[in-house]
Amino acid sequence: xxxxxxxxxxxxxxxxxxxxxxxxxxxxxxxxxxxxxxxxxxxxxxxxxxxxxxxxxxxxxxxxxxxxxxxxxxxxxxxxxxxxxxxxxxxxxxxxxxxxxxxxxxxxxxxxxxxxxxxxxxxxxxxxxxxxxxxxxxxxxxxxxxxxxxxxxxxxxxxxxxxxxxxxxxxxxxxxxxxxxxxxxxxxxxxxxxxxxxxxxxxxxxxxxxxxxxxxxxxxxxxxxxxxxxxxxxxxxxxxxxxxxxxxxxxxxxxxxxxxxxxxxxxxxxxxxxxxxxxxxxxxxxxxxxxxxxxxxxxxxxxxxxxxxxxxxxxxxxxxxxxxxxxxxxxxxxxxxxxxxxxxxxxxxxxxxxxxxxxxxxxxxxxxxxxxxxxxxxxxxxxxxxxxxxxxxxxxxxxxxxxxxxxxxxxxxxxxxxxxxxxxxxxxxxxxxxxxxxxxxxxxxxxxxxxxxxxxxxxxxxxxxxxxxxxxxxxxxxxxxxxxxxxxxxxxxxxxxxxxxxxxxxxxxxxxxxxxxxxxxxxxxxxxxxxxxxxxxxxxxxxxxxxxxxxxxxxxxxxxxxxxxxxxxxxxxxxxxxxxxxxxxxxxxxxxxxxxxxxxxxxxxxxxxxxxxxxxxxxxxxxxxxxxxxxxxxxxxxxxxxxxxxxxxxxxxxxxxxxxxxxxxxxxxxxxxxxxxxxxxxxxxxxxxxxxxxxxxxxxxxxxxxxxxxxxxxxxxxxxxxxxxxxxxxxxxxxxxxxxxxxxxxxxxxxxxxxxxxxxxxxxxxxxxxxxxxxxxxxxxxxxxxxxxxxxxxxxxxxxxxxxxxxxx
Numbered sequence: 001x002x003x004x005x006x007x008x009x010x011x012x013x014x015x016x017x018x019x020x021x022x023x024x025x026x027x028x029x030x031x032x033x034x035x036x037x038x039x040x041x042x043x044x045x046x047x048x049x050x051x052x053x054x055x056x057x058x059x060x061x062x063x064x065x066x067x068x069x070x071x072x073x074x075x076x077x078x079x080x081x082x083x084x085x086x087x088x089x090x091x092x093x094x095x096x097x098x099x100x101x102x103x104x105x106x107x108x109x110x111x112x113x114x115x116x117x118x119x120x121x122x123x124x125x126x127x128x129x130x131x132x133x134x135x136x137x138x139x140x141x142x143x144x145x146x147x148x149x150x151x152x153x154x155x156x157x158x159x160x161x162x163x164x165x166x167x168x169x170x171x172x173x174x175x176x177x178x179x180x181x182x183x184x185x186x187x188x189x190x191x192x193x194x195x196x197x198x199x200x201x202x203x204x205x206x207x208x209x210x211x212x213x214x215x216x217x218x219x220x221x222x223x224x225x226x227x228x229x230x231x232x233x234x235x236x237x238x239x240x241x242x243x244x245x246x247x248x249x250x251x252x253x254x255x256x257x258x259x260x261x262x263x264x265x266x267x268x269x270x271x272x273x274x275x276x277x278x279x280x281x282x283x284x285x286x287x288x289x290x291x292x293x294x295x296x297x298x299x300x301x302x303x304x305x306x307x308x309x310x311x312x313x314x315x316x317x318x319x320x321x322x323x324x325x326x327x328x329x330x331x332x333x334x335x336x337x338x339x340x341x342x343x344x345x346x347x348x349x350x351x352x353x354x355x356x357x358x359x360x361x362x363x364x365x366x367x368x369x370x371x372x373x374x375x376x377x378x379x380x381x382x383x384x385x386x387x388x389x390x391x392x393x394x395x396x397x398x399x400x401x402x403x404x405x406x407x408x409x410x411x412x413x414x415x416x417x418x419x420x421x422x423x424x425x426x427x428x429x430x431x432x433x434x435x436x437x438x439x440x441x442x443x444x445x446x447x448x449x450x451x452x453x454x455x456x457x458x459x460x461x462x463x464x465x466x467x468x469x470x471x472x473x474x475x476x477x478x479x480x481x482x483x484x485x486x487x488x489x490x491x492x493x494x495x496x497x498x499x500x501x502x503x504x505x506x507x508x509x510x511x512x513x514x515x516x517x518x519x520x521x522x523x524x525x526x527x528x529x530x531x532x533x534x535x536x537x538x539x540x541x542x543x544x545x546x547x548x549x550x551x552x553x554x555x556x557x558x559x560x561x562x563x564x565x566x567x568x569x570x571x572x573x574x575x576x577x578x579x580x581x582x583x584x585x586x587x588x589x590x591x592x593x594x595x596x597x598x599x600x601x602x603x604x605x606x607x608x609x610x611x612x613x614x615x616x617x618x619x620x621x622x623x624x625x626x627x628x629x630x631x632x633x634x635x636x637x638x639x640x641x642x643x644x645x646x647x648x649x650x651x652x653x654x655x656x657x658x659x660x661x662x663x664x665x666x667x668x669x670x671x672x673x674x675x676x677x678x679x680x681x682x683x684x685x686x687x688x689x690x691x692x693x694x695x696x697x698x699x700x701x702x703x704x705x706x707x708x709x710x711x712x713x714x715x716x717x718x719x720x721x722x723x724x725x726x727x728x729x730x731x732x733x734x735x736x737x738x739x740x741x742x743x744x745x746x747x748x749x750x751x752x753x754x755x756x757x758x759x760x761x762x763x764x765x766x767x768x769x770x771x772x773x774x775x776x777x778x779x780x781x782x783x784x785x786x787x788x789x790x791x792x793x794x795x796x797x798x799x800x801x802x803x804x805x806x807x808x809x
Contacts, residue, residue, distance in 0.1 A: 018568030035066065039630035098129035100216045101177065105197075105223055107258040111194040112223075117185075118148055119196075124190075127216075130180045139185035145172050155598075162463040173199040177219070190223040194790030197223035202806050205317050225262060231783045232261050234775060236268065236275075238783075240734045241776055244277040249780050251282055256784040271704045274734075283323035298331035302383065309377030317382055325379050329386040341384050344377050345427055379793065381441075384424060388445050404500070408455050411494040414448035421447025429453050443486060451494050459483035474513030474525030488530045496534055499552060506530060508557050514563060531556055536585035537772065553586035557594075565601070576602035577612040584614050587622065592629030599630055600637055603660045611660075611667045620673035634661050672705035681712045684721060696721065700728035707736060714740045719761045730768040738772065 001215055003617055039062055047055035077122060104125040105112055112124040117140045121128070130134075140148075172187035190197040203220045235254050239246050246254075254261050269275050284290060287305065288461055292298045305324060309315045316322050395418060414422075426449045428442035442450045461481055463470040469482030480488070488496045488506065499506060513525045535551040560582060564575040577599040583590040603609045614623050644652025669680045684690045692699075700706060710728060714723045729741040744765035 020436075032066070036063075039063065039066075057731060070487075098131045099131060099180070099233045100127065100129055101180075101219060102127045102216050103219050103221065105192075105221055106263075108262060109192065112190050112197070114221075115189045115191075117144075117172075117187055130177070134181065137186065139628050140172075140187055141185065145187050146174055172594055175219075178217070188221065191219060191790075192225060195225055195227070195788040197225050199223045200394070225788060227783055227788060228257060228260055229264075231262050231785065232257050235261075235780075235783050236264070237733055237775060238780070239275070239278055240732065241738065241772070243735055244274050244504045245356065246278055246281055248285060251285070253784045258785070258787075270754070279318070279320075280323050280327065283320040283327065286320045287324040287325055289324055292328065292331055295331055295333040295336070298328045299333065299336060302328055302332065302337075302379065306376045307377050309379055312377050313365065314366040315375055315378040315382075317362035319364070321379065322362065322364070325382050326386060329383055329390060332387070334387055334391075334419050337380075337383055337387060338419055341380050341424060342427050344380055345431060348374050348377055384420060385444070388418065388420040388424075390428060391420060404497070408494060408498060409452065409503075411497045412448050412451045412455070413493070417447045417449075419448070425449045440564065443489075446490075446492065451490065451492065454483055454486045454490075455494070456481040459487055471527060473509055473527035478509060478512045480509060480527065485527070489533070491533060499530060499534060499730055503552065505557070506552060507556055507559075510552075511559055514560065532585045535589045551581070551586060551589050557582070557586075557590075562597070564598070572602045576609060580612040581615065587618070592626050593633070595626050596630040596633035599660075600634060603634075603657065608656065609660050609663075611663050620671045621675060624668060624671050624673055624675045624711075627664060627671075631661065631664045631668065634664065645685050670699070675709045677706065677709035677712050680709065680716055683720075685716070693721070693724075697724040697727060700725055703728055704732060710737065710740060714743055723761050723764060726764045726768050729765075730772060733772050738769075741765055741769055741772075 039059060041490075043055045043059045046058060087764050102125060103114055103121075108125060110124060114121050114124055114126050116133070116138045119137050121133075121136065172189050174184075175186040175188045176184055188199070190199065200222055203222070205218050217637075232254070235250065238250065265275060265278075287301065289301065292301055301324070305321050317325075335687060365375060395416070425445050425447040427444050427451060428438045428445070432442070433436040442453075459481055463479040463481040463484070465479060470479045471482055471485045473480050474480065484502075487495065488502070489495065490498065501648070510528050510531060513528055531553045532551075535553045561579065567575045576598060579602075580595060583594055583598070599609070599611075611627075634657070638654065638657045641654040641657060644654045668674060680692060684692055684696075700710065710725055713725050717725075726741070726744065729737045729744075733741075744761055747762060
């Protein structure tokens with residue numbers, strides 16, 4: 001049989017010879033065919049004359065070795081050929097395949113003029129090749145770019161966006177084209193109908209099959225135009241004025257701005273989650289959620305969503321349909337939803353075998369036209385996940401059972417399972433034989449069936465490699481048994497007891513996982529999250545049976561702290577950041593003194609130390625408490641330092657310590673909480689030369705969080721400070737801030753009024769309120785995206801690719 005399989009290589013080689021391969025590689029396959037047939041003949045002779053075993057051994061040895069050699073030869077030859085074909089160091093007489101470049105704007109806006117290095121290339125979408133581009137455009141040095149910016153006027157250099165940031169520091173934006181020589185010396189500029197656009201970066205992607213004439217490098221320029229950006233901000237302000245309630249006319253105007261508006265809304269959502277109400281209102285309008293009044297109507301809409309998703313072959317949790325699912329879940333009959341989900345799982349056991357995508361705001365999938373029905377299962381799965389969350393929140397934390405260090409199964413309580421855990425999780429476990437992802441989904445939902453299934457597997461087997469479901473921990477060669485890993489991460493009484501019983505092993509794994517590389521990466525090593533699961537948690541078993549056993553994070557802290565001390569001096573900043581992140585994650589088990597000690601040790605002898613950021617979800621009031629303690633501790637330390645000698649008064653130990661102390665205080669003032677606001681207002685009121693008097697307006701102008709500070713200054717800050725906050729009240733006109741603005745305009749119930757500034761405060765507040773009233777009265781139709789019209793100007797002319805004069809402004 002093996003000999004006959006050798007003859008079978010011949011027709012396959014014929015196929016390879018027709019695949020457009022190079023002559024060299026084709027010769028490799030030809031000789032491999034000849035050798036394969038020869039070996040087959042020799043194998044038959046040996047088997048007939050001597051021994052079948054000897055023939056098999058010989059064929060295996062020669063065949064495997066020869067196959068590996070052929071693969072290596074072909075791979076090396078293909079690499080060499082590709083390098084020769086794509087090398088940027090061709091000689092003058094050599095030919096290189098040109099790369100097609102296509103320049104376009106967001107929304108593929110047509111007719112915009114594109115300049116590169118002062119040469120007008122044409123209108124978007126503009127297509128050329130890298131060779132043609134290099135022939136038309138001369139490289140610019142920085143001096144040439146600066147001279148070109150002067151021709152455009154100072155107003156062309158920067159653009160302050162409605163959010164208060166500068167979109168670009170250049171009049172000509174750098175253009176870095178992948179694989180194009182000298183592209184680092186290229187700068188581009190865009191005009192639409194003579195109106196200058198402002199750019200920051202350009203995104204690049206490859207479109208079409210590689211190594212084919214249809215392959216194109218698509219360059220999307222992120223150019224925006226001030227008039228359109230202002231209209232988008234006006235629309236968002238109208239939504240803010242109305243407490244984020246908008247109607248169909250608002251959406252029509254907003255969507256007229258296309259991807260420009262979508263991108264702005266997505267960016268604003270990060271700092272202003274209230275805007276999600278707008279997205280939900282759009283979902284209510286497009287999916288007709290106003291018809292949902294009970295379980296029957298909610299089910300009807302969910303079935304319609306499933307059909308739409310199946311036809312569209314894509315789904316995202318933050319799309320209109322995804323938000324509609326969130327809206328429907330409280331109305332749905334849980335039993336009906338669970339039964340339907342089980343039927344779908346049995347009908348489509350591999351429905352998750354699609355392309356899954358995760359974004360900053362949600363998750364989703366897209367599939368082929370043949371698998372539309374499977375994509376339609378995603379909104380059902382989304383609804384099940386939300387239902388599980390809803391039921392868990394209603395049930396509260398699980399109670400503790402079992403004996404410490406006893407049987408693990410005694411810590412599994414099936415009576416606490418909700419409907420999803422009782423019916424869906426067992427189905428997922430059954431499905432896991434055919435679908436590897438089903439077990440992961442079962443772990444997300446949880447429940448006694450999942451816990452019992454995991455605890456009965458061989459979680460004791462040592463893990464020494466990345467195979468058999470083992471999980472790599474950290475950046476070194478440390479592995480954990482896959483079933484052991486699942487038990488360790490359980491957020492339940494069983495998980496807490498398992499971590500307690502395996503404490504020594506888990507601490508050893510953490511010691512091996514942390515190394516000097518993990519400090520420089522900027523985050524904890526993957527897989528050590530178990531250290532923090534029981535920090536400050538009421539679910540920890542020790543809370544039910546006495547004892548003061550500390551969390552794993554607290555037990556590992558001395559080792560971790562010692563590793564931070566051992567880092568080189570130039571890595572102190574990274575070590576401090578890692579230490580504070582660790583301490584924040586195990587708060588409130590950690591103490592203020594631990595934060596203060598790590599900061600003082602990092603700052604000792606350092607030229608400068610930045611105050612690390614806390615995790616995004618760490619409460620601001622807790623940050624205030626920690627920073628206040630660190631400040632107090634450092635004030636005591638600084639007071640004991642000797643004064644710096646005259647020659648070191650700007651870089652001596654005490655001066656550096658004072659700088660660190662000052663930065664701690666600055667960070668405390670920046671916190672969006674009532675405690676920070678009260679302290680800052682009290683200090684600024686008492687000190688007319690306080691540094692924050694000069695920083696306050698810039699800090700608050702485009703702020704979305706410091707409402708406590710604005711309220712305190714309005715009521716008690718004095719006219720000089722009140723004047724500084726008026727732009728912040730106008731730039732983010734939510735109802736509560738407009739109320740403060742009107743109070744300043746009328747001087748109702750305001751204390752500490754400075755007579756010399758009273759008229760100025762009132763005048764500025766009334767002017768700001770008048771502008772907001774005008775915006776409120778402005779027709780939404782005037783905020784739609786319209787054709788841009790530029791003022792006439794004869795300045796800033798440049799030449800196009802043919803030498804003709806073209807206006808640059």
